Amino acid sequence: MRPLLKWAGGKRALVKSIIDLFPQDYTERRYHEPFFGGGAVFFHTTPQMGSINDINPRLMNFYRVVRDDSEGLIEEASRYRYDEKEYYMRRDLFNSRGLSDVEYAALLLYLNKTAYNGLYRVNSKGEFNVPFGRYEDPVIVHPRSIRRASRLLRNVDIRCGGFDYILDVADEGDICYLDPPYHPASETANFTDYATKGFDMGDQERLRDVCIELDSRNVLFVLSNSDTEAVRGLYEGEGFHFQSLRTRRMISSKVSSRSSGYDLLITNNR
Ligand SMILES: C[S@@+](CC[C@H](N)C(=O)[O-])C[C@H]1O[C@@H](n2cnc3c(N)ncnc32)[C@H](O)[C@@H]1O
Structure with a gap:
C-alpha cells in the first residue's frame, strides 16, 4: 500500500531497489525501521512483526493512533475542511498544548494534506510553520487506507526516540531498513528540518557504529x-x-558535485 503521509525524503521511488537487497523470505522475518518518516518501504512490504521509530513525537503519535483508534481518527479528521483560514487556525491548534492524542493525529494528517508541498518543518521552538498549500480539492481522509494501516500495525512496536533503540530490539535474522536524514551533498543541499x-x-558516525553492531549480530540491514x-x-x-543509484532529484541548482544526484544503498546482505 501507499504511505499514509507525504514525507520529505520519502522512498517510494527507491522501494524496488531496496527490496531487491532483502533476502527472498523477507515477508517471514521481523522488520525494523528506525527512521520511519512516511514509511514507504514498510507500507510497500507490509511486514507483520517488528518495530518502527522516528524522533518526531507528533509523527509517532499519529501511527499509534492509526493502530489503536483508527475510527476515532477518521471521525475527527473528517470534520476538517480545506480552507486557508481554517488551515491557520488548525496549525495554531497543532502547536498548542493539551489536546488529545486523536486530535493531534487528525491535525497532523490534515496539515500533511494541506500544507505547502506537504512539508513537515518546525522552527527553533519546535512549532510547525509551513504555510498553506494550494491544491485542487485535496483528499484529507482516506478511511480504507487508515483501516488497512491500522491492521498492518497491529503487531508492530511503535517507538519514538533516537535510532539506537534498534540495538535493544534487533535479533539474528531480523531485517532493518535505515533511512537517516541524508548527509548533505553540498552545503546548500542541507535539509535537516525534520x-x-x-x-x-x-x-x-554513531549510525555507522550501530550498523557494525547489527552486522556482528547477523541482523540484515540496508541503509540509504x-x-x-x-x-x-x-x-x-x-x-x-x-x-549507487541515479534517482535523486537535485535539491539545489547550485549543486555541482556529481554525487548530488545519486543515492547510495549500503547492505551487509550478500
Ligand atoms: C529520510 S527521512 C525517512 C523517510 C522515510 N524512509 C520515508 O519513506 O518516508 C528521515 C527521518 O529520520 C528522522 N530522524 C532524524 N533524526 C533522527 C534520530 N536521531 N533518530 C531517529 N529518527 C530520526 C526524521 O524525523 C525523518 O522522519
Missing part, C-alpha cells in the same frame, strides 16, 4: 544515504556492499 535538532556527522565521499568513507573497509 526535527529541531539536525543530524550531524557525529550522528552519521547520499552518495558522497564522506558517506563512502564512513562505511568502507567493513565488507559491506555498495550500490
